[in-house]
Amino acid sequence: MKHPRFILAVSLALLAPTAFAATPAATAAAASTARPSTDIVGGAMASPDHGTLVAAVKAAGLVDTLKGKGPFTVFAPTNAAFDALPAGTVETLLEPANKAKLASVLTYHVVAGSVDAATLVGQIEAGGGSATLTTVQGEALTARLANGGVALTDAQGNTARVTATDLRQSNGVIHVIDTVLMP
Template sequence: MRNLKLLGIFCFLFIGGTLMAQNGSTMVGGAEMYPNKNIVENASQSNDHTTLVAAVKAAGLVETLQSEGPFTVFAPTNAAFEKLPAGTVESLLKPENKEQLQAVLTYHVIAGDFGAKDVVAAIEEGDGKATFETVQGGKLYAMMEDGKVKLKDASGNVATVTTADVNQSNGVIHVIDTVVLPGK
């Protein structure tokens, strides 16, 4: 019985694909994401987002994503970046490709705080499809498939939201399994 009580103290709840700690923070990449920390502070703690954080730093977007916001970030995992053709990430991280990297990263960001319920409501209002304008200026299309939110980019690539509603002090992160790319 004592072990059960101790287990309860450190217990985590698994809710809809999201690991949630008792204090209300969400677990992403093996680390707690605290709602009182900003997007960069939290993302830099996730073992699943080291490539994204390196890209944000190389693009000079740290200060922007630490600002008041609010922002909605569709955050690709390391595995999502690994799906890109060989050499793509390395090429984007070169100083001479900073503008292209900024375009890719800001295509993953929507101005405002769009929680999962807001995204789903927009999909329902749009008869199964919602269109969001990204900070980059392009369009991301959201739809539901098999009970999951999917994002389609300008090139037809589709990403699935794997963890939703990771609340931040300056917005919300939704983890995705594929890098979405702006049109040419």
């Protein structure tokens, strides 16, 4: 019988329906043991589900940072996650006067190091059901197992569900989430 942690990690890894790995080159890279050639920003740009995130990363001046050596773990909200924010929130954050606030929100979705699904599940188990992840922004996210997957809770009490995992990039890993997290 397989260990429940292994089953959950495999289940999470199979949830990756986004376009990060949909291109033939990305699929071939994922199938091999070679390191992916696309960085975090390139991976997000290749996904039709992350156009708003890419625009926000550009507006916040974080492109060079997220193209850097890393490694980084990025919890990437989808376009639908940004669309679910209160009316006008995205437009306001994208204004040049709000660049620092936007950078704070975006870096709240980034953790230093490469934390794959199996590692995250292990951290949750070791923490007695939750794990605290310190973001690059400086504040914490709480990860828990919920409904057969991983849920992240932000400082405001909002919860994001991880919908795709282990989208490996040359400088880290992307996990797709269904909610924008707020510090």
